[in-house]
Amino acid sequence: MNKSIFKITPCFEDIMPDEYKELVESDPFGKGLGVSQLGTYKELLEEHPLCAGCGLALSLRLILASLPNPEDTVIVGSTGCSALAFPQVALHNIHSVFGNQNAVASGLKRALKLRFPDKVKDVVVIAGDGATADIGLDMVMQSWFRCENITTIMLDNEAYANTGGQESGMSPQGTVLNMAPKGKKFPKISMPEIARESGCAYVAAISPAQPKRLEKMVRRAILTAREVGPSYVQIFSPCPTNYKFKPQEMVARIKQREKEGFFKSKEYITTEAQEYLAGLEEGKKDE
Amino acid sequence: MYVAARVDEEKCNGCKLCILTCPDPNVISIDKAKNIGINQARCKGCGLCVVACPKEALTVS
16 A cells, blocks of 8 residues: 555646655655665655754654654644744644643544544654743643653753743753853753653653664654553754854764763663563564 | 855765764765765755764865
């Protein structure tokens, strides 16, 4: 069965834009492609307006490449830098009110379960740190308490980068930004621990400096959310514009922060999720 | 003036590290013969690929 969701009506081929034609010709739908095949197929993200050297853009690109079945995935986004890139994503996506993304995703997942009971439909929330840890923490935590089968992915750039550089709950202590001249007074929120205690079956923290590991964690999070319970992935993606470093130093910055001990990649799995994932990974080997 | 990455094909060994660090999609492509191609109209010239390249085959100008 052809799983492509993009087609051109016959006789309209010559007026369609080149990007669209490329997407129809070499799309990744239903082929089981991943991060290691990047560069050989048309990606689901198109030219976006994010800054040069943006860690968030790299994370988003890697997430979209590592979705287990992109043709049946719905992405829920929220206000922030990531929202600027969503109009260029070739997947079903919803933009919600700031902070409301997990509430929208909960309803969407329930409706999809009723409408397509025999199909696997993934609902993935991709939002920034402002929408997840500050403004939408209520909705995010309540969706975890209710054990909704959704994946929450936070793109942590440690500031409200889109509006000129205000401090967010995820900024490290003492950070001085354009609109936080006195420095931040309290430490970074430890979201992975909050998620683990709130009932998430799978929790991970990772950075785009390790693309293969990021792919593995995003895949595991989405597979866990299908059967076991909610999952959470936090991706550290530094912002060169607001933290005022050169765009080419983005990956070096992640490694420096890792060395200083401010960022650590983590993974928490419940025993139930571990058994489920072990079963799936064994099944793959047999094939 | 536009700034974009360029590849020196003699130095490149096709390790794909540049593809995995580029924040912009569809800029760097690779074919079956491991030849790297750069779409200069889409490149923003951030220089992340230059830092990542172990063979120093990439330049931004």
